[in-house]
Amino acid sequence: MSGSRPYIYAEGAPGSVLEDTVAVSNPTAGAVRITLRGSGARITFAAASVRVPARTRAEVPFALTVPAGASPGERTGAIVAEGGGRTARVGVHLRVSGPALAALTVEHVRIVAGDRITYEVVNRGNTTLTPRLAVTADGVLGTVLDRKARTLPVRLPPGRRAALSEPWRDAPALDAVDVRVTVTAGGGARDTATASARFVPRGPLGGGLAALAAAGWAAHRLVRRRRGRPSTGDPRSAS
Known part of the structure; x- marks a missing residue:
């Protein structure tokens, strides 16, 4: 040619x-x-x-x-x-030609084995997207993870889905956390999804903490039952 x-x-x-x-x-x-x-x-x-x-x-x-x-x-x-x-x-x-629409969703956020966060990003628009990721996590006593937005090494054509993973090797040993995954892209595309997880130490310490928590719950329930039982008086005072 x-x-x-x-x-x-x-x-x-x-x-x-x-x-x-x-x-x-x-x-x-x-x-x-x-x-x-x-x-x-x-x-x-x-x-x-x-x-x-x-x-x-x-x-x-x-x-x-x-x-x-x-x-x-x-x-x-x-x-x-x-x-x-x-x-x-x-x-x-x-x-x-035609109007461009940038749109995406974040789906299936999970905390896996306490060392990474998995999620999926879906391109719901009609333009190819280069997504940016931000991740935060709040525990009982405050923020335990705060990663500012950064560009991911991913190009996502229209209609495509990408399964991604974010490492979290310094996750807390004992806490209850809410993780928030936010993904943005050019053209105003943005979505956020959340997931919750509880971290309990493994081994004897973890077992002891779990047993202590169970004992505390049982004692609390017993006190409530005793407080709620009606008084019948002292039978020895009857004449």
């Missing part, structure tokens, strides 16, 4: 059909039959196969159809030409 353009650029609304031409060259001393096909895009050719004489070129019209349900944004594809034992390709850059 030949031409002055390094790639083919097209722009159109969903459902539109865009027309252009591609030139195929034959630099050899004999005629060559060249077949054309589209890759990664809905491309149809006026002739899917052309016979090109020696040392000449042929221009083949083609049509690029933008899917009716396509969301606004950039798409890439290619036109591939094969013939005479050779393969050539030229890139196709398509921009789907």
Whole structure:
């Protein structure tokens, strides 16, 4: 293939059909039959196969159809030409016009084994997002985790879901915490989700604390029962 353009650029609304031409060259001393096909895009050719004489070129019209349900944004594809034992390709850059919508959700937040926080981010809009993450956690006595927003090494296309994990190796040994995961992205996309967890030490200390808590609860319940029992008086004072 030949031409002055390094790639083919097209722009159109969903459902539109865009027309252009591609030139195929034959630099050899004999005629060559060249077949054309589209890759990664809905491309149809006026002739899917052309016979090109020696040392000449042929221009083949083609049509690029933008899917009716396509969301606004950039798409890439290619036109591939094969013939005479050779393969050539030229890139196709398509921009789907329309209003851009940036939206995301944070889902399935969990505290796993006391050393990491797992969650999922879903792109609910029609633009590719680069999310930013902030995490906080509040315990009984105050804040135990406060990580400011930072950019994640993730590019999330429209409709895609990413399962992610945030390490938390200095989680408290004994506490009840509420974790808040906030994810933002360009265009005003933002969502927050929370999860709760209780941390209890392992081993003899943890067992002793658990037993002490159970004993305290039982004693508290016994006192309430005794306080609520009606007085019958002292039978020894009866005459």
